[in-house]
Amino acid sequence: MIFHTLRNALATLATLAVAFAPQSTHAQSYPAKPIKVLVGFTAGGAVDLVARTMGQAMSPPLGQPMVIENKPGAGTNIAMRALIDAPADGYTLMVTANSVSANPALFQPAPFEPEKDITPVALIGRVPVVIAANTASPFASIAQLIAAAKQKANSVSYGSPGNGSTPHMAIEFFSRAAGIDLQHVPYRGGSQAITDVIGGQLPLVAVNALEVQPHVKAGKLRVLAVLSPNRSPIYPEAPTIAESGYPGFEASVWYGFIAPANTPKAIVTRLHDEAQKALQSREVRDRLANAGGEVLPGSSEQFASLIRTERQRYAKLVREANIKPD
Secondary structure, three states: OOOHHHHHHHHHHHHHHHHHHHHHHHHHOOOOOOOOEEEOOOOOOHHHHHHHHHHHHHHHHHHHOOOEEOOHHHHHHHHHHHHHHOOOOOEEEEEOOOOOHHHHOOOOOOOHHHHEEEEEEEEEEEEEEEEEOOOOOOOOOOHHHHHHHOOOOOOOEEEEEOOOOHHHHHHHHHHHHOOOOOOEOOOOHHHHHHHHHHHHOEEEEEHHHHHHHHHHOOOEEEEEEEEOOOOOOOOOOEOOOOOOOOOOOOOEEEEEEEOOOOOOOHHHHHHHHHHHHHOOOOOHHHHHHHOEEEEEOOHHHHHHHHHHHHHHHHHHHHHOOOOOOO
C-alpha cells in the first residue's frame, strides 16, 4: 500500500515537472532574438522618444536590442492591430498612450477590447497636457480665458492634434469642470495647430508639454497652465490647473508597455522588472524630465487598473460630448 501511494505521488510530480518545463525553459532563454517595439505615431514625437529612451536602457540587461517600429495611422489602431495579431511570445511589444483606453469608445465598432486583447506590462510615465497661447493674445492666465469664455459660449477657440486626441479630451474634461464652452478646432497633429496659434489664426492650443517647448523658449507661446498635479520641470513658472482654481483636476498623456494577450507570465515579469530598473536610472529620469515628463514606476496590475479606469472615464466623456474621431 505504501509503495503504491509513493509510486502515484512520484508519477504526479513527474507530470507536473513536464507541464511546467516548457514555460520555465522558455522564460530562462528569453530573449533569444531582438524585441520589436511598436509605436503608433511617427518618429520624433513624444511616444517615440519615450520608446527609444526605454529601449536603449533595457537592451543591455536583456542582452538583445529593442527595435522601434513606427506604425502611425488610424489613431494608433494600425499599430494596435499589429500587436494583437503578433505571437504572444514576448518578441512584439508596444508603447501605448491613452488611446488604449479611449479608442474602444471613440471608434465603432470597437477596434479592440483591452481586457481581452492585450497584456499590460509596465507603466512608464506621463507628460502633462498644457494650454498655451500666443504671447500677443489677450490671455495671460486661465482666469482670463474662463472670463472671456463665460461672456459668450464658443467664443474662444483652441486647436488640438485632432478629434479624440488626449489633449482634446483633456480640454473637454476641463471645460466641464470650469462650466464653459470652448470652440474646438481639430488638426491632424499638433505641429500645424501650434503653427496657426503662433501665426495668430487661433488664440489657444492644447498639446502635450514637449511639443510647445521650443516655441515657449523662443518667446512665441505662453503656457497658461499645465494640467498636472505638480508644476512641470520645463515650465517652472507656469501654474498647475489646480493652482488656477481647479484642485483635484489633472490630465496627462501617459505611456506604458503592453504585449499581446496570453503572453507568458514569466516573460511579462521579466520585461516589467527590466522596465522598473530602467525607470530608476538617472539617464532615463533626466531624459523624460527634459521632455516635461515624470516616471511612474508600479506593478503590471496597477497599469491594468489605470487602463480600465481611464477607459470608463473616456467612454462617459465620448458619449456625453458626442466626440467622433477624425
